[in-house]
Amino acid sequence: MNPAINQPSRTSRAQVLTTIGFALLILVPSVLGFANKFREFILLSRGEVDGVFAITPVVNYLLASLGFFCLFFWAIYHGMFRDIEAPKFTMLENERKLDEEE
Amino acid sequence: MLESKVGVLFIAGIGFFGLAFLSNALVPALMYRDLPEQTVEQLLRNNGNLRFQFEDLARRFPDSFTAAYGHPPEGAAEREKWLDTWSQHALQLGHDVYVGEACWHCHSQFVRPVSNEDRRFGPVSKTEEYQNVLQRPVLFGTRRVGPDLSREGGRRSNDWHAVHFFKPTILSIGSPMPEYPWLFNGAADKPNAKGLALITYVQWLGSWLESYPYYEDYQPSPIHGLAEKGKDQK
Amino acid sequence: MEKELPRHADLVDERLVYWHFMAALIFMGASMLGGLLMALQLLRLNPFSGIELLSPGRWRMIHTNAIAYGFIANAFLGGLQWIVPRLTLHKVYNPKIPGLNIGLSWAIFWAWQLVVTATAVGLLLGQAQAVEWGETPIWIDPVAQLGLLLVAINYIPPIAKVEGPLYVSLWYFLAAFVWTFLTYAMGNFMPQYFVTGTAAGAVGGLFIHDLVGLFVTPLGWGLMYYFVPILLKKPIWSHGLSLVGFWGLAFFYPLQGIHHFLYTPIPMFLQYGAVISTIALELVVASVIFNFHATLRGSTGALTTNLPIRWFYSGMFYYFLTCLQCAFQVTLTFQQLIHFSDWVVGHAHMVMFGVFIMWQLGMMTYLIPRLLKTPWYSQRLLEWHYWLSFVGIGLMSFDLIILGIFQGLSWSSLLPWEHSLDLSIPFWAVRTVAGLLMIAGYLVFVVNVVQTYLTSRPAPQKAAVATA
Numbered sequence: 001m002n003p004a005i006n007q008p009s010r011t012s013r014a015q016v017l018t019t020i021g022f023a024l025l026i027l028v029p030s031v032l033g034f035a036n037k038f039r040e041f042i043l044l045s046r047g048e049v050d051g052v053f054a055i056t057p058v059v060n061y062l063l064a065s066l067g068f069f070c071l072f073f074w075a076i077y078h079g080m081f082r083d084i085e086a087p088k089f090t091m092l093e094n095e096r097k098l099d100e101e102e
Numbered sequence: 103m104l105e106s107k108v109g110v111l112f113i114a115g116i117g118f119f120g121l122a123f124l125s126n127a128l129v130p131a132l133m134y135r136d137l138p139e140q141t142v143e144q145l146l147r148n149n150g151n152l153r154f155q156f157e158d159l160a161r162r163f164p165d166s167f168t169a170a171y172g173h174p175p176e177g178a179a180e181r182e183k184w185l186d187t188w189s190q191h192a193l194q195l196g197h198d199v200y201v202g203e204a205c206w207h208c209h210s211q212f213v214r215p216v217s218n219e220d221r222r223f224g225p226v227s228k229t230e231e232y233q234n235v236l237q238r239p240v241l242f243g244t245r246r247v248g249p250d251l252s253r254e255g256g257r258r259s260n261d262w263h264a265v266h267f268f269k270p271t272i273l274s275i276g277s278p279m280p281e282y283p284w285l286f287n288g289a290a291d292k293p294n295a296k297g298l299a300l301i302t303y304v305q306w307l308g309s310w311l312e313s314y315p316y317y318e319d320y321q322p323s324p325i326h327g328l329a330e331k332g333k334d335q336k
Numbered sequence: 337m338e339k340e341l342p343r344h345a346d347l348v349d350e351r352l353v354y355w356h357f358m359a360a361l362i363f364m365g366a367s368m369l370g371g372l373l374m375a376l377q378l379l380r381l382n383p384f385s386g387i388e389l390l391s392p393g394r395w396r397m398i399h400t401n402a403i404a405y406g407f408i409a410n411a412f413l414g415g416l417q418w419i420v421p422r423l424t425l426h427k428v429y430n431p432k433i434p435g436l437n438i439g440l441s442w443a444i445f446w447a448w449q450l451v452v453t454a455t456a457v458g459l460l461l462g463q464a465q466a467v468e469w470g471e472t473p474i475w476i477d478p479v480a481q482l483g484l485l486l487v488a489i490n491y492i493p494p495i496a497k498v499e500g501p502l503y504v505s506l507w508y509f510l511a512a513f514v515w516t517f518l519t520y521a522m523g524n525f526m527p528q529y530f531v532t533g534t535a536a537g538a539v540g541g542l543f544i545h546d547l548v549g550l551f552v553t554p555l556g557w558g559l560m561y562y563f564v565p566i567l568l569k570k571p572i573w574s575h576g577l578s579l580v581g582f583w584g585l586a587f588f589y590p591l592q593g594i595h596h597f598l599y600t601p602i603p604m605f606l607q608y609g610a611v612i613s614t615i616a617l618e619l620v621v622a623s624v625i626f627n628f629h630a631t632l633r634g635s636t637g638a639l640t641t642n643l644p645i646r647w648f649y650s651g652m653f654y655y656f657l658t659c660l661q662c663a664f665q666v667t668l669t670f671q672q673l674i675h676f677s678d679w680v681v682g683h684a685h686m687v688m689f690g691v692f693i694m695w696q697l698g699m700m701t702y703l704i705p706r707l708l709k710t711p712w713y714s715q716r717l718l719e720w721h722y723w724l725s726f727v728g729i730g731l732m733s734f735d736l737i738i739l740g741i742f743q744g745l746s747w748s749s750l751l752p753w754e755h756s757l758d759l760s761i762p763f764w765a766v767r768t769v770a771g772l773l774m775i776a777g778y779l780v781f782v783v784n785v786v787q788t789y790l791t792s793r794p795a796p797q798k799a800a801v802a803t804a
Binding site: 065091097 | 341343344347422423425500501502503504562565566569570571572574575576579583586587
């Protein structure tokens with residue numbers, strides 16, 4: 001990293017306020033909305049039979065997504081996305097060579 | 103793979119996937135402990151509507167009925183047990199025919215709460231109605247060439263169904279429903295065991311509801327010894 | 337990097353690719369006959385009325401199963417046998433089966449034909465399992481499951497051997513092997529043995545959906561990402577964007593199955609979730625479509641000169657239409673009207689034939705002459721095949737989709753049931769004509785394949801004359 005970029009620089013008051021303002025604007029309604037949905041979900045799951053199996057697909061979905069997240073990060077750490085456009089050229093090149101030999 | 107921290111992510115990813123798959127089966131099984139799946143026997147216990155239809159089949163098609171199920175035993179209690187066994191058998195077989203002939207590809211089995219469906223077919227479907235062994239796999243259906251059948255029981259007589267299965271166009275002019283003559287021994291009034299079973303199954307649909315319609319009035323049972331009992335109930 | 341490239345002849349078992357394609361075409365014929373029979377039945381013109389083994393209900397199940405497991409799966413297996421070794425530069429695993437004198441690839445071939453044939457026989461004998469798209473009798477399910485496991489065992493090793501970043505097709509293939517296996521198990525075993533009632537309905541909906549989304553879609557896009565660049569002789573516009581499409585599919589697909597059963601007794605909470613996630617997926621679809629059209633930019637002429645490319649992009653055209661349609665039809669408002677109607681049938685035909693089968697036919701159009709080392713017998717017949725199929729499927733889908741709206745209106749207005757049937761007849765007649773067009777296209781293609789095959793063989797008479 002270029003040390004020049006790492007130099008602590010003073011952020012203006014206005015910038016801080018704007019950032020906090022936007023953060024609040026987005027976070028507060030989202031948190032409220034999420035909490036409300038989550039409460040509804042818990043009520044539903046405690047309710048009658050109907051609600052009970054509402055949990056199954058949601059849990060499944062969350063588990064599967066979590067699995068994908070892990071695989072996604074695994075792929076990142078393995079450099080799968082480092083030279084992201086390279087495979088498309090390699091593939092054409094291989095194809096050309098294979099056809100030439102034929 | 104395990105020597106790197108990243109390998110853990112890979113294993114975890116696959117693991118979560120497997121877990122999601124397992125929970126798909128396990129969670130409903132655990133949660134439905136309170137609402138156990140009903141067996142055919144439980145479904146028919148105290149289901150007077152179905153018993154009525156089954157005995158009615160014996161009255162209308164005596165030869166076919168005897169050919170399929172034999173003669174009822176002598177004692178009243180044994181006769182009762184005999185009827186129980188055979189009506190359960192017929193219901194199960196009827197379900198298998200319904201599935202095997204792909205009836206469920208042109209007839210749905212649920213009434214939606216929209217599009218006036220409750221006015222056309224009857225009460226809107228509820229979860230509990232599907233919690234039984236005959237809805238394994240569930241027969242919701244995805245297409246209606248013909249009408250919904252989940253409230254079909256009792257709307258029409260057994261005669262009607264027999265003729266309709268034999269050659270639908272006799273009763274519903276212009277019906278695109280296929281003919282099923284292999285459920286009969288050559289004529290519409292001679293259903294074979296499969297034919298009787300399928301009629302039983304169709305008459306069962308909706309028989310668990312309060313609003314089960316009787317197309318025709320009760321007639322004393324033709325099965326000897328049950329007629330008196332039937333009169334008492336009336 | 338200066339490694340010796342393996343030779344094509346060592347990598348690909350061309351005979352196997354060819355036979356997978358031939359098996360696929362045979363099952364397609366069976367499927368089309370089933371569809372025709374059902375279409376004639378709806379018009380009350382069934383010439384075989386009352387014959388048990390020709391019952392339209394049973395043949396309707398053969399229609400869907402033969403196309404999904406007979407045609408689509410076979411064509412994919414043939415395609416994979418060609419693509420995977422060429423992309424990875426490694427042979428497929430293909431170990432010798434102990435006791436038999438064949439490798440795993442051929443064992444899969446025979447096992448799969450056995451599964452599909454047994455399914456058809458089971459269905460004809462009335463032993464269906466009440467899972468839509470999974471009517472395979474329950475005693476065949478474990479064999480099919482084993483077959484899918486073997487497919488994964490056969491094709492994952494060469495992909496795992498690749499060093500460095502994977503090409504997007506390989507991502508799709510990897511995912512498809514795992515997903516298909518799990519999806520098949522979920523759809524065929526869970527509603528039968530583990531869950532019942534409406535919960536099973538949710539699983540069933542997920543199965544119908546995931547079979548298309550997690551088995552056919554990833555393999556289909558894998559094919560496209562391979563064949564389109566090599567035919568256009570230029571790389572895909574953005575490999576990064578294609579990976580966005582892949583991961584988007586992974587994250588948004590799973591919860592959607594319930595959108596097949598809106599307004600059922602399945603809790604509304606889940607139904608809303610399915611709707612939202614479906615609409616989110618449309619954005620992913622748009623990114624993929626965009627990528628391919630950006631690739632085509634500058635080579636649009638290929639659409640007229642290069643027949644496989646035309647098949648591929650026609651498929652993508654229908655893909656975009658179905659996905660757009662999907663975003664609408666999945667909403668509860670639309671569902672009130674069109675659920676249970678022929679709209680759904682039109683949609684299903686457009687997805688299965690208009691998209692995936694078109695892609696696979698394009699693939700065959702490209703590969704069969706290479707496999708037989710003979711140019712096509714007739715370019716004209718190929719054009720006929722394309723146009724008959726393209727017009728046929730378009731006509732059929734639009735006809736059925738419009739009919740669905742009329743049917744929905746008829747039902748909800750509480751007119752007598754017969755009204756909905758009467759108004760369907762002209763539409764069903766058009767559908768039958770459209771189906772006949774597609775069948776004609778199929779026959780033309782089969783004739784072309786057979787003729788090409790005959791030319792590819794040294795004619796015995798001529799050889800005899802020469803020696804004499």
